[in-house]
Amino acid sequence: MWTAGIFYSCWLDLFNFLIYGYPIVKNTYSLVCHQDPAKLINFSCGNSFVCARCLGIYTGLLINSFLHIFHEIKLKKDFRLVLLATVPMFVDVVSVAAGIYDYSKTIAFITGLLFGSILFLYLYNGLQNLIIEIFKR
Amino acid sequence: MKKYLPSFISGFGAGVLHIVPVAKSLACCLIVPLASFTALILDRRANPTVEKISMKKGALVGLFTGLYAALFGTVFDLFITLVTKNNDIVAMMPELQKMISAFPLSDAMRTEVLNLFESVRNDIIQYGFSPLYTFSIIINNTVVNSIVGTLGGLIGAQIINQRLNNRNEY
Numbered sequence: 001m002w003t004a005g006i007f008y009s010c011w012l013d014l015f016n017f018l019i020y021g022y023p024i025v026k027n028t029y030s031l032v033c034h035q036d037p038a039k040l041i042n043f044s045c046g047n048s049f050v051c052a053r054c055l056g057i058y059t060g061l062l063i064n065s066f067l068h069i070f071h072e073i074k075l076k077k078d079f080r081l082v083l084l085a086t087v088p089m090f091v092d093v094v095s096v097a098a099g100i101y102d103y104s105k106t107i108a109f110i111t112g113l114l115f116g117s118i119l120f121l122y123l124y125n126g127l128q129n130l131i132i133e134i135f136k137r
Numbered sequence: 138m139k140k141y142l143p144s145f146i147s148g149f150g151a152g153v154l155h156i157v158p159v160a161k162s163l164a165c166c167l168i169v170p171l172a173s174f175t176a177l178i179l180d181r182r183a184n185p186t187v188e189k190i191s192m193k194k195g196a197l198v199g200l201f202t203g204l205y206a207a208l209f210g211t212v213f214d215l216f217i218t219l220v221t222k223n224n225d226i227v228a229m230m231p232e233l234q235k236m237i238s239a240f241p242l243s244d245a246m247r248t249e250v251l252n253l254f255e256s257v258r259n260d261i262i263q264y265g266f267s268p269l270y271t272f273s274i275i276i277n278n279t280v281v282n283s284i285v286g287t288l289g290g291l292i293g294a295q296i297i298n299q300r301l302n303n304r305n306e307y
Binding site: 009012016017020022024026030031032033048050057073082122125129130134 | 155166169191192193195196210225226229233236237240241242246250253254257273274277279281282285288291292294296297
């Protein structure tokens with residue numbers, strides 16, 4: 001649902017009444033993304049509500065959650081995994097900020113996708129352990 | 138109070154960063170999760186232990202960080218709106234008007250939507266305050282930041298525990 005909300009502008013074509021919620025939903029996504037117009041993904045129906053990198057992160061989370069239904073991927077007990085996933089994103093953010101190269105939506109999306117995919121493993125494991133801890137009592 | 142101090146400090150930091158455009162464009166969607174992670178690290182510094190962080194504690198610290206971030210973020214946002222009489226909603230109006238005109242809506246609906254948005258915009262421009270806007274950001278900030286904060290706390294606790302595992306192995 002959260003990922004679907006990113007494409008709110010496209011849903012407006014199908015459900016006109018959603019126009020009432022447009023500023024509120026856009027404002028909601030502004031809490032989790034800077035929404036810089038130059039970094040948003042453009043569709044024929046409008047712009048996404050989050051930038052390419054955030055869209056990559058949420059897509060990574062979504063894809064991995066679907067994959068998890070069919071095949072459970074165990075989280076390795078090594079925190080370097082999250083570092084490995086963060087490095088490309090961090091390098092991209094720093095390089096763009098330092099002006100080494102121009103912002104690329106594709107690179108931002110891919111680095112976000114990698115980070116989001118790994119993040120899901122931690123999230124899933126965390127939720128699983130939380131449920132176990134709650135029901136242990 | 139000491140128990141919630143790390144969440145308070147990190148939540149305050151996240152609330153401030155939410156309104157700083159440069160910081161927001163760099164950290165993007167990771168501000169509140171990073172604040173939860175920082176709160177867990179601060180909590181560990183304040184209460185040194187070799188035990189792993191329970192997921193329940195991670196989630197609670199994250200939740201409180203998110204709630205503090207929502208509180209400070211909302212207060213700062215409302216204060217800036219009050220002082221400048223301008224905000225995202227006012228800036229969004231021309232785009233919104235263009236969009237509404239382009240949509241195949243009935244005349245009655247179009248007028249109703251435009252009147253609603255115009256009234257919010259006029260309130261902000263005239264008084265720097267709109268009840269509808271205030272209500273929406275309180276709900277938005279509280280719900281979104283508490284969820285994102287809790288998830289950040291869960292992920293942060295995993296990372297800290299794994300680092301502990303790695304240290305114990307070597």
